[in-house]
Amino acid sequence: MFALVGRGARYTYLTTNKTTYNKTIKMLFQSKTDKKEWNPELTSEQLHVLKDKGTEAPGTGKYLYNDRTGVYTCANCDAPLYRSETKFDSGCGWPAFNGEIKGALKYKKDFSHGMMRTEIMCAKCGGHLGHEFKGEGWNKRLNLPNDSRHCVNSLSLNFKKEE
Secondary structure, eight states, X not given: OOOOOXXXXXXXXXXXXXXXXXXXXXXSOOOSSOGXXXXXXOOHHXXXXXXXXXXXXXXXXXXXXXXXXXXXXXXXXXXXXXXXXXXXXXXXXXXXXXXXXXXXXXXXXXXXXGOOEEEEEETTTOOEEEEEEEOSSHHHXXXXXXXXXXXXXXXXEEEEXXX
16 A cells, blocks of 8 residues: 655555565656657646646646736647637636637547546647536626636646737
């Protein structure tokens, strides 16, 4: 049995041939797949979100309160995903968008964590961005063109400011 305490914590394990090893935890998670297949500039946290379908902690994303004009792109392949005009404050703790750039996303039913959701992915590289939620009434509350909310991890995005 292992308990993951945090970065820098020590742990000991015993192998089947009774050899004892002592190690120091260097990161809280490790990407499940080979980093070479993806943009080598991605951090381990970005890989965890984009490849392993992880989620950043709510309220921590660098684009949550970004109100500049420009385009949000995929952190892995730089494909344009969202225009800043479609971003809105949903109070959910992650950047929220009401519509993507045409053809920028793929959608897939997601039944993980005991929920039925729709996963949103970059159409170019397949990187996990977050989830789409419908029927929450945002179109009526904020006079938006449709009732769709894309809840997106900042770690999966880059931002290009409009000049």
